[in-house]
Amino acid sequence: MKNNQFANYTPTFETQIKELKAIDLYIASETNPTHLLEQLLNKILIDYQTIGAKQQKMMSLLATESVSVYEFFTTKKELTPVIFYNIALQLLEFEVDVDFKIDDPFTAMAKIQLPSIEIIESVNDFWSAWYLLLTTHTKNGQVFTDTLANKGYFVSFYKDAKPLFFNGKAQPVFDTTKLIREVVYVEAPLDTDQDGQRDLLKTEILRPLVTSGQKVPILYTASPYNQGTNDDSELMHNVDIPLTEKPVIELNESDITYNYQKSNLPESRSILSESTKTEQTFSRESSYTFNDYMLARGFAIVYAAGIGTRESDGIRTCGSVEETVSTVAIIEWLTGHRQAFTNKLDNRSINATWSNGNVAMTGKSYLGTLATAAATTGVSGLKTIISEAAISSWYDYYRENGLVVAPEACQGEDADVLAALCLSRQKDAADYANIQDYFNKVMEQLSIGQDRTSGNYNKFWDERNYLNQTKNIKANIVMVHGLNDWNVKPRQVEQLWQALRPLPIVKKLFLHQGKHIYINNFRSLDFTDMMNLWLSNQLYNIENGAETLIPNVTIQDNLEAETWHTYDDWADPDSPTQSYHFQQDKLTQSVTSDAHQFDTFKDNLPTDLFNNYVRDNHLWNQALISTKETEMAKNRIQLISEPLTEPLFISGSAHIKLSVAAAQTKGLISCMLIDYGEENRLNPVPSILKRKSLDMGFHWREDDLVEFTKNPKKTSWKMISKGHINLQNRTNRYQNDSVLPGTFNTIDFDLQPTAYHVKEGHQVGLIIYATDFGMTLRNNDSDSYTINLANSRLKIPYQSIDATALF
Known part of the structure; x- marks a missing residue:
């Protein structure tokens, strides 16, 4: 180890x-x-x-x-x-x-x-x-x-x-057998269910029993899943449909810019009485083990599911401004700037007298997304966020360059599906009956706004683009993301990292080799200790050097187990690039002399094979990437470099420039960047080393100890990255251009960013194809494409370091 x-x-x-x-x-x-x-x-x-x-x-x-x-x-x-x-x-x-x-x-x-x-x-x-x-x-x-x-x-x-x-780190000196568990209802400046009253939001609090008069900081996790989800009623969109030709339109930026219009709100509730005691408790929350760890060390933990969830008011709207306002309302109560009540009926107010006014937000995926959203408001009291696998722009979660592109393993999901999934008010029949008709109308509006027909960026998605508000961020930020996360893809964290560059805040980045996971229970990295050091500094104002001691960028090695490297930066826009030219079956760093090299591929498959790949995306992926002659050989162009004479450390987004002609009036292009070479690679999922062996405190909660281990069997390739584009969106993601059959057009787009070490002796591969069975609409029309190889390029950004010294 x-x-x-x-x-x-x-x-x-x-x-x-x-x-x-x-x-x-x-x-x-x-x-x-x-x-x-x-x-x-x-x-x-x-x-x-x-x-x-x-x-x-x-x-x-x-x-x-x-x-x-x-x-x-x-x-x-x-x-x-x-x-x-x-x-x-x-x-x-x-x-x-x-x-x-x-x-x-x-x-x-x-x-x-x-x-x-x-x-x-x-x-x-x-x-x-x-x-x-x-x-x-x-x-x-x-x-x-x-x-x-x-x-x-x-x-x-x-x-x-x-x-x-x-x-420099908080110690577990608080008795977790004597925790205070209480519920309050925070009044948000919203009326999302249009019932004439401001939305009340159920807020669950766990806090240590402290000596009288002490105030503690808060770790707040905004989780729409906290009060349950409607798994049985989840309806996915059909993705086994043809890609359609879009009408040609020319738009400018103002046409797709969202401007928030505040609605007339009902007056705040009148306070009829005040209380220092809550009236509701709970036995077990949907917890995060890192929060459990910090709870024993003198931090209060707050969970809130937000609007439209069980025992709260309002409706779900998936990433909208209202969801951000709902998230921020809890922080405002914790810092003394908003009112809350002991129940939803009696107008009996209660204050967070135990709060020291310093708040951090934690959580992964939708939880981390709402932390990012809250930070972009600049809300007072939010000192830091630890956002893990978080979305920075919802368009890039459900779309890509004018295409409907699903998160991994979520084919058919979209903003409306997620809103319905998280509307846990549905679990209380009488409560749901009050909002069902209105929510159905909102679902119709979500369906229209998300626009699965065109896949274009529009005002709906611009509202859900937190990058528009990053200039407001005052909180220091820790970001964590998996380099193999094809649910919330790496572009989400890279975009935020780039947007934060000019801001006078402290930002830290952790990139691991996992998918959509937490990393607080890894054996090889002291992530929990670093976050304890960080939060002790940020919320308790302990002078422990956290802001300089924790590296700016920490990246897990993709070749060696239990190996992490530290850097000052990642995905630097000024990084040098390595260019590859295209020849028949080859990537080469020399310029081709033939200006008329062409290669063609098709997109349709025999019906039985198509259905087989729909059922098993893994089989499709294997057939597409393999260097052997497979059923996908005519559905791809596979270009492979000579073996590398020195290591290559990719840092950022590989850029694709293709000269492409479609045989029809519409089309899509997908690309994969591949590392070809026999290697004992890391397993894609962390191995459990010891079950329930990590105690969060004395006689408190537990977690598994995990680590990425090497596969004892060698594999011949590893996908590094991928990307997709609609041929009609070659200008930008909101404008539709025409596609004339047989006419070559140039398209430029980036693959998902990464940090990846290609070993000396391995080969870099690029696969050009159309339908991505795991992510795009699964078109089986008789579409075909021709690539002008001589006019196409691949540019790979790399870290200008002595890679052998690091790896």
Whole structure:
């Protein structure tokens, strides 16, 4: 394994001693390192409750090849660095002869990338080594102080619990068996169900029981799924239909620009009484384990599903301004700028008297999307967001360059489908009856606005483009995204990263090799520790260097397991590019002399084969990419480079320029960028190393420990990226141009951005095709296309670094 630990803060020696005293792991009366270590082990072996039990444990640990830790302490010999780290590694859950050699722990520590102090001559050296040990990650995914906490070390701190920080990070000193669980109803400045009253939004709160008068910061997750979803009633659109010719139109930017018009709102509710106690609780929320982790460390957790969800008012509108306003309303109440009530009937108001006014938003996918949306309003009190796999523009979620393009595994889904899925008010029959007719009308409006007929960008999508408002962002931002996420595709985070460049905020980016996943439970990366460091700084104002200690860009290696690299930037618009020219079956870096090289492919398949690929997109994908002669051979143009003579690290979006002629008056082009080469690649899904082994606190919630592992079987290729375009949208994504059969037109478009290392000896491949069975409409018309190879190009942006030094 490799330990990639970026949140290990190094304070002054004086601060280290002060922090050790604060967590009761400093002994002032002793100066002999051997005696100190013995006394400290007796303190931290918290799950061994008697002297005999502790001695039993020490007898099971080795100090040297032939001496147990217990025997070492009885002989009172000098504590050498080798003995210290032999003991330390076993405390960190590493195994003798499996993970390290007892006569040489430092070789293994260097390989695993564990920090150490190799000279322990004075008592001060000992305390520095001890402090560093407490901050070091174990073999099983958590910092050592967390493993102590999970065994109950901090229980003695519960009585007078107040925020406690060690190594710049909040510690779990709050009793999770005595949490306050309460519900309030926040009044939003909306009336989305048109019932003549402002929408009330159910808000679930979990907060630690703190010493009287203390105020805590908040992690807020806006999740439309929080109150349930209507899975049984989900209706997908039919995608097995022909691509249609669009009427030629010329528009300008003003024609597709959305301008929000505020509607006349009902007056706010009159407050009839005030309360300091809520009237509703809950037994189990739809939680996020990172929130659970921080809850034990002195942060309140808030979940709200928003308008149109169960026990809230309003209707779902999928990414609209109203959803953003609904999300922000909760923050405004938490910071004292909006009213909330104890129930929906009695107009009894309640304030968040326990809030310190500092809010962060967390969550993945739709949850992270609403965090991004809230940040673009510049709302006061929102100090930071941690947005994971978040949408920055809904058009780029359901569309691409004038085409209807679905998220992976969601063929037929669209904005209206998602709105209906999340309208959990439907689960309460009487409540739903009040809004059913109106919601059906809204669904009709969503259907019209999303315009599946043309696939064009319009005012509907412009309203749902958060990039239009990024100039308003004041919160610092952490972004997390999977480089193989074909649900919320990498373009979403790349667009936001680019938009944030000129803003005077702190922004951090994590790119992993996963799909649509969280990364807080990875063994190889201290993501949870980094976010603890970050939030302790952002919400508790702890001076811990988080803004500089956490790398600007952290990218997981696509070749080596458990390997992460750090950079100052990603997808720099000024990155150099490597150009490839097209020849028959080849990508070449030399210019072709033949200006009349052409290649043709078709888009239709035999009906049986077409239906087979509809049922199993994986089979279609394999047939399309394979270098062998397959059923898809005539439905693609496959171009492959010579083996690379040096590594290539792609950073950003590969750009395609094609000279293409269609045999019909409409058409689409899809492209895939491929890494061809035999390799033991990472598995596409993280492996579970230990189930429910990550404790979020003492007797609290748990999570699986996971990691990307290498496939023991070699594979011959890996798709790097892909992209799609409607031939009628070659000018832009909202204008329709004509397609004259047999006439060559130039189209330019970007593939999805990536960070990818193509190994020396591997080959770069480009596949040009039309229908993408997993994403586009599945056309089986007798369409065909011709590419003028000599007038077509592929440009790949690369990081100008010594790739061999990094990989």
